[in-house]
Amino acid sequence: MNDIDKIDRAILNALQADGRLSNARLAELVGLSETPCARRLRRLEQDGYIERYRAMLSRQSLGFGVVAFVLVRFAVHDRTLADRFEREVCAIERILSCHNVSGSADYLLQIVARDLDDYGTFLRDQLRSLPGVTAVESSLSLREVKADGRLPVS
Template identity: 85%
Template sequence: MSNDLDKIDRAILAALQTDGRMSNARLAETVGLSETPCARRLKRLENDGYIERYRAMLSRAALGLGVVAFVYVRFAVHDRAVATRFEREILAIPRILSCHNVSGSADYVLQVVARDLDDYGTFMRDQLRSLPGVTSVESSLSLREIKANGGLPLP
């Protein structure tokens, strides 16, 4: 799929990763095209699945979410039905920003936000530890964010 991208396609994708609300006129100017061909390329990139969706990046600070934790979740028994229930419940918890099934000593790595340490502790006690299959949980708290989701590298 990525072999179909030329220099202008990559420039469009890079510009939109920086500013997803960019007008077609500004996007066209940025990549050196007139508006109609730019709009056609953008539509093709969307239809071909290079662009999954557009969304706003919200401020954790403005929303009062001062704690970011990376949580390593382990299961004692690896039962597919239990893992499926765990994953379904994870999807319904908004404070879990991401969940990855991983190799290594943990089964899942979660990125979780909370207002403060008390809020995080309550979440761990009342929600996370009671999820299906969870037998142990280890947290690493972010001291400061060096780089946020800056977009995907383009080939």
């Protein structure tokens, strides 16, 4: 991040807050005219600082009332098995994130479900049948305190 300056950081912060900003509004917010702002934005995209643009959807409006954080353990640590597990996890939409972690578990998943019954069925029928899975430990979110998703760029 050494090759970006204060204005680039301001652009990144503004876009994290509102990815639908027009170039004119973005330029105004960061104190540039439109052409240099567009040029900087293009460079930030090309250099990989901006991976993509997307909308943040409302979990509640879409009927997902349960968020679970799940520790997944393997009994056997085999690269082929882990690759299969990761491929299958990536294909399941309700698994929002999957991290290969250190510690007592092998993976940490974030999963959404409509309700507890839906989550229980998913756990029984899909999660426990994934390749390599020998144990799962669920923690259910009682209340979301922060879900900004923005990275610090200051």
